[in-house]
Amino acid sequence: MSGVYPASARVFRPWKNGGGTTAEILCWPEGAGFDDFTLRLSTARVEASGPFSEFPGVDRVLTVIEGGRMVLRLGGQAHALAPLEPFAFAGDVACAAEVDAPLLDFNVMVRRPLRARVGAGPLDPAARFALLLAPVAGLDRLDLLEMAQVDAGLRAAVTGAPALSVWL
Structure with a gap:
């Protein structure tokens, strides 16, 4: 089905630090690496506390989907991430996560000057x-x-469903 990226097709790969795994959903341009992507959407299973990789020139929006509690430490400040409350931050700032139990998150990364916004709630067909x-x-x-x-029929069928909507 065009425009659908099924969860069942995702392959989770381990992090270098062993604290979790990530499944890339899509990356633009296709085939780009960590140094030259414009947009990257992924989900991650975070299993242990530890540092995040830094991404110079990239802004991130992280949303805990399910599981334990996460606290991000950025520039000496602690930010507790509530489930389904997107949190935006600069990818070039040193960041570490503290988790009390395994969790699943959704990560949106965009290279500046592109900007992304994520909202939890009824699916917005304009996203x-x-x-x-x-x-x-x-x-x-x-x-x-x-x-x-996605075709107009599917767009109409999913409008208003519970979702994380992403606007660029």
């Missing part, structure tokens, strides 16, 4: 992407939709 938070219209929880690429 560029949507990560479904519940099964709907034959799709599974955590499937990602590229809204401009």
Whole structure:
């Protein structure tokens, strides 16, 4: 189905520090690496506390989807991330996460000057992407939709469903 990135197709790969795994959902331009992507969407299983990789020139929006509690330490300040409350921060600032139990998060990274905003709630059909938070219209929880690429019938069927909407 065009414009649908199924959760079932994701492959989680271990982090270098052993604290979790990440599954890339999409990366633009296709085939880009960590030094030259414009946009990267991924989910991560965070299993242990530890430092985040730094991404100079990149802004991030991180949203805890399920599981334990996460506290991000950025520039000497602690930020407790509540489930389904997106948190935006600069990827070039040293950051470490403290977790009390394994969790799953959704990560949006954009290279400046591109900007991203993430909102939790009813799916907004005007969003560029949507990560479904519940099964709907034959799709599974955590499937990602590229809204401009899905047909009008599917767009209508998922509008208002629980989701993380991403605007660029």
